[in-house]
Amino acid sequence: EAGVAQSPRYKIIEKRQSVAFWCNPISGHATLYWYQQILGQGPKLLIQFQNNGVVDDSQLPKDRFSAERLKGVDSTLKIQPAKLEDSAVYLCASSLVAGGYNEQFFGPGTRLTVL
């Protein structure tokens, strides 16, 4: 079974530029999460989708971050414009629908460096 796929793996941009990340969850997983992990810290949830609807975006900086999940499968996370403090690893995770073990499976992440 294929895992969670993310691209690109690495991205270097200058501040005030825009950037987008892509995630493809495990087939059949209805719930998709985007986490931000700053160096030396644990991941923090940015946004959670259930199919193509937003369940939790309370920690998403909405003035610069946006995300969408078209057709309830792939998702993109965008930052516009980027700030120095956005340098982090962006992790995508997926899980089966609510109920049961709800184990979350993570992709390899995208490492963003903002100069």
Added chain:
Amino acid sequence: KQEVTQIPAALSVPEGENLVLNCSFTDSAIYNLQWFRQDPGKGLTSLLLIQSSQREQTSGRLNASLDKSSGRSTLYIAASQPGDSATYLCAVVQTSGSRLTFGEGTQLTVNP
């Protein structure tokens, strides 16, 4: 607001030693708890998941326990190996299907 704390922040042990990593959480009303491993520059690998009704889970040399009433979990690693060197993260889920709240991790180094 749930807060997760992991102690110690870093640990260095000789190969073959048994060790315990600690995790505590402030709100005991959790749905489940997961332990993850993270290698440098890589994503998270799930090691063990404990449902709120369970007391422990085992996988190979790993054993995780959960004491929900006291807000604590431990990850026991038996006969440590250099390949166990990584950062270990503990995370809790408050309700079914909701976000994971992570601790800051314990960076483990096992020396040959």
